[in-house]
Amino acid sequence: MLKMVSATRYITPLREGGSLPGLVEADDFGTYVLKFTGAGQGRKTLVAEVVCGELARRLGFRMPRLVTVALDPVLGLGEPEQQVQELLRSSGGANLGMDFLAGALGFDPLAFPVTSEEAGRIVWFDALVNNVDRSWRNPNLLVRHGDLWLIDHGATMIWQHNWPTADTSAARPYDASDHALAAFAPDVAAAAARLAPLVTADLLAEVTAEIPDAWLADEPGFDTPDDLRRAYTRPLLARAAVIAERITGIQEGK
Template sequence: MLPEVTVTRYVTPLREGGSLPGLVEADDLRLYVLKFSGAGQGRKTLVAEVICGLLARRLGLRVPGLAQIRLDPVIGLGEPDPEVQGLLKSSGGLNLAMDFLSRAIGFDPLAYEVSAEEAGRVVWFDALINNVDRSWRNPNMLVHGGELCLIDHGASMIWHHNWRGAEASAAKPYDATDHALAPFGPDVAAAAAELAPRVTEELLLECAGEVPDEWLAGEPGFAGPDEVRRAYAATLLTRVQGLDQRITLGAGTEPSKSTGWRQGR
């Protein structure tokens, strides 16, 4: 199970994120980036973060550690920003936390070189989860300790917003021509050979099993959380078949200046 901590102090909003995540301190005296259950994208954003983040880690990609985090809305009483105060008040209970990576900097393709092998693994993984949010305009990658780290997967697995079309979505191609790592010549074939055999039903159910029941309960068309978990696993298992043949690559769009979200300074 994901570790569980409790918010003891709200530090500051991180306004670069679309869902206005917050930097908080928890009862283990560590800093976390908190993704709110009451944000506009709702609990499915948190589900995607958990499944995709854990899957990335199981496949050997670097992502921040994840935790369940309890929030008492009273934490927001002293917050002067009404938007932030509204988020805090609407997100009482269980939320999602990511390790705050101190001194991490936003990925800049003009300053950080990525091998074709690593680029291929990231592109292939993004194709698997149908991540449309890793362009050079918004790379959602950090460089921490000299290593590439993937963040922000809440917009992935778009099919879980319409489960009736999930099977059809699983077979769709993935356009990587605008991917942040396209200019590095991603070796997608090598990535597929290495990673595809590791994406098993057992692994996918293991990752989905870490999602708290309350984020899956009440999903229309499903008898309960375990049935929803099986649907996530089945869709991803279908998508992985022949995935590398459905990825469109190109030279990529060259950025002209530094981009990306800075998680830590």
């Protein structure tokens, strides 16, 4: 399970995210970008963040550390903005925190060149998890000390929103024509050769074990949180073996 910390101060909302994440301090003296159970798609967005973020980390991508953050809604009482107050009131309990990367800048493809190899690895990973939110309009990539960091994976694994059709949905191709790194001739074939063998049932079981039980409870069609964890594993395992051949819209590097 992810490390649990408790929020001690709500600092400010972050306007860049559509779900209005916030910046908080916690009792471990860390500063985190907080994503709320009461926002948008709620806990399923947080589950996607955990599965994709922890899988990315294990595959060697740079990902801010994830923690669960216990939030007392009383922290929002002094907030002047009604929307923020309502979000905090509806998000008591465990929420998702992501290490705040001080000094990081948003990725600009005109200012930061990316190798074909690195572009291929990121495109392959996004295809694996069906990330529809890494476009040139909204890259969800940060640059820190000259390195690319992946953030924001809430808009992934869309099959989790309709489990009866999950296998069919997960078998669909991935259109990368709008991807933030499409212009860098992504070497997807090399990425697949390196990364696909690493995506095993054991690795995915380790990743899904990080999801808090509370975010998996009471899902229709599943008796236990572990049943749902296995449902998250199956599409990713099947997709890893074939997705490189189903990526469209890019000209691959050599």
